[in-house]
Amino acid sequence: MTDQTFANRARETAKLALRRTLQRADLQIGRGSYASHLARTLRSRDVDTVLDVGANVGQFATLLRSAGYQGRIIGFEPLSGAFAVLSGRAAKDEHWTVHHQAVGAEAGTTSINVAANSYSSSLRAMTEAHRTAAPGSDYVATEPVTVTTLAAVVEEHGLDPARTMVKIDTQGFEDEVLRGAGDLVGRFAALQLELSFVELYAGQRLHDELVRDLGSAGYRIHQLEPGFSDQQGRLLQVDGLFVLTSHDL
Numbered sequence: 117m118t119d120q121t122f123a124n125r126a127r128e129t130a131k132l133a134l135r136r137t138l139q140r141a142d143l144q145i146g147r148g149s150y151a152s153h154l155a156r157t158l159r160s161r162d163v164d165t166v167l168d169v170g171a172n173v174g175q176f177a178t179l180l181r182s183a184g185y186q187g188r189i190i191g192f193e194p195l196s197g198a199f200a201v202l203s204g205r206a207a208k209d210e211h212w213t214v215h216h217q218a219v220g221a222e223a224g225t226t227s228i229n230v231a232a233n234s235y236s237s238s239l240r241a242m243t244e245a246h247r248t249a250a251p252g253s254d255y256v257a258t259e260p261v262t263v264t265t266l267a268a269v270v271e272e273h274g275l276d277p278a279r280t281m282v283k284i285d286t287q288g289f290e291d292e293v294l295r296g297a298g299d300l301v302g303r304f305a306a307l308q309l310e311l312s313f314v315e316l317y318a319g320q321r322l323h324d325e326l327v328r329d330l331g332s333a334g335y336r337i338h339q340l341e342p343g344f345s346d347q348q349g350r351l352l353q354v355d356g357l358f359v360l361t362s363h364d365l
Contacts, residue, residue, distance in 0.1 A: 150341040151183035154308075154357060157338060158185055161305045161363060163281045165190065167269060169219045169293055170285035172235050173201040177212060187211065190273060194218035194228050194261035195237055219286070220263045221295035230257040238287035240317035249316075249346040265296030277303040285310050285355075288317025290326060302333040307358045310343065314352055327356070336361050 158166070164187040168177050171191035180189070191206065191214040193199045199216045206212040218228065218239065231237040236246070236253040247254055270277060277300050284293050290309050294301055301307075307330065311323040321329075327337065335358035343353030 149179075149183065150339065150355070151179040153339050155180060155183035155185045157306065157357065157359065158187070158281060161359065163279055163305050164188060165273075165275055165280045167266070167275075167280060167282045168192065169266075169283060170287070171202055171214060172198050172285070174205040174214075176283055176285070178205065181209070181212075189213070190269070191215065192217050192219050192264070192269075194259070195230060195234060196259060198234050215264075216262075218261045218263045219266060219269070219284075219293050219296065220289065221265065221292040222263065223265055223268060224263050226261060226263055227258045228261045229255040230259055232256050236287060238289060238317050239292075240288045240319055243315055243318055245314050245346075245352075246316040249352055250344065266293065267296060267298050267300060270297075270300060278305055280304055281306040281308065283308040288312065288320030291321040291329075294329075301330075302335075302360075305360060305363070306338070307335060309356050309358070310353060311356045312353050313350075316352065323354070323356075330358050334360055334362060 166180065166185070166187065166189045168189055168191040171177065171193040174191065177189045177191060189212040191202060191212070193202050193214065194217060196216070199214070202214050206214045218226070220239070226239060228237055228239050229242065231242070231253050233253050236242070236250065242253070242255060266282065269275070270280070282304050284290050284307070286293055287310070309326060311326055312320060313323050315322065337356055338359040339357040341355040342351060343355060345351050
């Protein structure tokens with residue numbers, strides 16, 4: 117056995133032992149994180165601004181920064197508690213600004229349902245399927261929120277849609293956020309949406325419908341990241357990254 121063969125076997129044995137340990141903890145590793153793949157995609161498409169719609173406490177932006185993305189991040193979070201944490205984190209980054217707002221189809225005011233775990237909060241009603249799959253996520257309060265639109269955000273900040281990615285994590289409200297973009301859908305360089313296979317929020321558009329709509333607007337799926345599953349192991353959600361097919365020509 118050569119030294120290189122021995123080293124290769126030792127490395128594979130160590131990786132297998134690590135995977136077994138992670139499996140017992142119901143965790144997994146892969147070849148490169150989703151955030152790393154996303155950061156490479158943004159660099160390849162000259163994206164200099166990311167709109168983080170449904171920023172919660174800044175999880176997405178923090179991961180994107182750790183993956184090497186250095187461009188502008190503009191976050192939107194309607195919940196007062198989450199926004200307090202988000203604004204504290206963003207204050208340490210001169211290229212990360214945040215707004216205490218929801219994003220939807222029309223500007224105005226409304227009420228948001230506040231979930232016990234914060235990140236399951238939504239402008240839509242939660243279904244029993246969600247409550248069963250994620251115990252402890254039920255609504256515990258409501259809060260008044262102001263709503264803006266993607267079209268207004270682009271105009272206000274003077275953004276170039278061709279160099280902008282929009283990440284939408286709004287718990288079943290994704291279609292309303294896209295409606296508020298108007299004809300900018302089809303012009304943004306990339307879109308990331310939370311896609312559900314079952315109705316977790318009343319009236320939401322599901323995976324197949326949103327994929328079809330975005331395909332008609334000129335987008336294709338570029339990356340998928342599994343979300344959460346129910347107790348029977350059924351995958352309920354994924355995050356889907358969409359890019360313009362025109363960039364591939």
